[in-house]
Amino acid sequence: MTSVAIGAGPGNDEEGRAAASDPGRGYAKGRAKREEILQAAMVLFGEVGYHAASLREIAARVGMSHPGLLHHFPTKAALLEAVLAYRDAVDTADLDDDLARGTDFFDALVSLAERNARRRHIVELFTALVAEATSPDHPAHAHFVRRYEAAVARTGARLAERARAGELREGVDPYAAARQIVALMDGLQVQWLLSLDRPESEQVDMAADLRAYLRLVLAD
Template identity: 80%
Template sequence: MTSVAIGAGQESADRRRAAGEPGRGYAKGRAKREEILQASIVLFGEVGYHAASLREIASRVGMSHPGLLHHFPTKVALLEAVLDHRDTVDQADLAADLARGTDYFDALVSLVERNGQRRHVVELFTALVAEATSPDHPAHAHFVRRYEWAVGRTGEQLARRAREGGLREGVDPAATARHVIALMDGLQVQWLLALDRPEPERVDMAADLRAYLRLVLVD
């Protein structure tokens, strides 16, 4: 099987050379697309979706407005790509932790720790989720689905814990799932607001999430 794959790869490379390296062009296109997404994450986080302009994003990545439209024909298409990119990264990280046998709630804490190293991503989320409470916002449906998924999955894990005797007495899995997600999102806002304060006054999102989980989970 390996030799077949190598052979197929070599044949593909030969075809690319014969056709003037379209494979290299494709790689350059993907790299530029990634650069646009990263610039969009920063700008959407800084000013929100509505105030951001495609021309400003194009300028930040050193390309023309028509050139950017070649990759993302509309502002909505770019927003959707940014949100998909963020969710893909977060879900891949969470899935990798779970695949290693990490407990679900420990994996959530790890996700929060990683977000503590990704200021622009946290700014993006907090800016867009506030705007997207309006039903007319292009990301409204995305965030509705996100919260349904996040609360539902966390509730399932809490219900499993309850069946195994892993929840403290009186803890309701459905309500606690909402509390966990609300805490994670609220901590991000407090963390951003305290970033420029002296170290003792800053917010440790992961530590605060751990402290709450100790109140509801039984070791």
């Protein structure tokens, strides 16, 4: 999506003429601004939730006008959809990259928890939005329903493979364990956020707790 700056002043006119004379530059500039808006929206949604966030505040944080932001995202719901897609793409890409390198699926989940401990704003975004989205009329409700169904199905399928190979502890139901693993990962994120005002040695270690639970499920 190309972007032409909106506003008064010779600087904006010069940028517009430059973009018009070099469409590639205009496209790259628009893509960079869109990325900046997504980052600012992730932080604000994580801070105050979707309903309390305003497009004007997001526009101010990236140094552009409200009409300029609407050029990229015409509604707050459209921006939320893009933020959720971006957030899921980050996690999915990281997980798929690990699997492509031959990493075991459950080791890759632990690595994902380790990475999330370095991405506070993404964790804050997720925990704020998923709590709001339990309401059926929330614009992200269907997204999170699909997300949890997919996460449980994918994890359950991997556990079922382990069961067939004799690599699951006796009595463990693959799909019940999958729901527990997904719930544990999300619950640990909340506890981790709440622990960040403590000394580092007392903060929740999401990866370590997930790894300990997996030892209770997977056979040695």
